Amino acid sequence: MFTLLHLNTPPAESLKSQLLQMVVDYFSDLSPLPLQPSNPLYALYQYVLGYEVHLYLQDMGSDANASARLLLALADEDPLHVLGFALYLPCIGDPQAATLLYLAVNSAQRRQGIGRALLKQLRLLHPHLALACVPNQVAMFRQLGFQVLGARGPQVLMNSQAQAADGWVAVQDLQPIFQSREVRQIHTYLLKQHGSQAMRQAERQRNRLLDQLTRQALNMAEHPGNPPTMH
Numbered sequence: 473m474f475t476l477l478h479l480n481t482p483p484a485e486s487l488k489s490q491l492l493q494m495v496v497d498y499f500s501d502l503s504p505l506p507l508q509p510s511n512p513l514y515a516l517y518q519y520v521l522g523y524e525v526h527l528y529l530q531d532m533g534s535d536a537n538a539s540a541r542l543l544l545a546l547a548d549e550d551p552l553h554v555l556g557f558a559l560y561l562p563c564i565g566d567p568q569a570a571t572l573l574y575l576a577v578n579s580a581q582r583r584q585g586i587g588r589a590l591l592k593q594l595r596l597l598h599p600h601l602a603l604a605c606v607p608n609q610v611a612m613f614r615q616l617g618f619q620v621l622g623a624r625g626p627q628v629l630m631n632s633q634a635q636a637a638d639g640w641v642a643v644q645d646l647q648p649i650f651q652s653r654e655v656r657q658i659h660t661y662l663l664k665q666h667g668s669q670a671m672r673q674a675e676r677q678r679n680r681l682l683d684q685l686t687r688q689a690l691n692m693a694e695h696p697g698n699p700p701t702m703h
Contacts, residue, residue, distance in 0.1 A: 565639030626685030
């Protein structure tokens with residue numbers, strides 16, 4: 473069994489480190505551009521996602537209305553063991569609304585109702601809940617009561633209501649992360665490790681995936697009853 477813990481200030485370091493490890497481990501499930509480990513750019517995008525979540529956690533509590541909040545599922549037998557989490561942003565201008573940023577459950581504890589419980593609790597706190605997911609996750613969220621409202625790049629926009637909320641959320645700007653010294657260092661290391669030809673191929677592969685997901689997302693937004701098709 474598990475217990476849900478709601479936080480609006482940064483979690484304890486031991487909990488935070490487990491959460492960030494889950495982000496790294498489940499990158500392909502969480503990222504809007506789910507590269508596979510075989511792509512040399514995987515490590516770079518993995519770092520960016522982890523750092524983005526780190527910034528959200530670091531900024532928790534800095535603005536009572538706008539900063540991220542966190543739901544943790546903790547093991548009853550070990551309250552310091554994280555089984556799953558939901559990271560979300562409250563909607564400014566509509567206290568009933570929020571946007572789910574990331575939801576993950578430890579692979580060893582999946583299919584035990586943890587993800588469903590996290591979403592249920594979040595919807596009790598914010599009945600008007602929005603999220604964005606890659607096309608192959610739409611069916612899962614539809615089963616949990618969400619509906620397709622549109623598309624944004626490679627992601628499908630879904631909501632627990634028939635329309636989006638009127639307010640706004642304070643998302644992280646990823647451009648400074650991609651332009652950071654750390655990302656440049658990772659890219660330089662990958663270039664030396666794999667070579668320029670392999671990196672160019674990795675970029676082409678990334679671009680093809682982005683185009684494919686974008687087409688699927690647009691198709692699902694226009695025809696929300698149809699499953700995504702692979703090209």
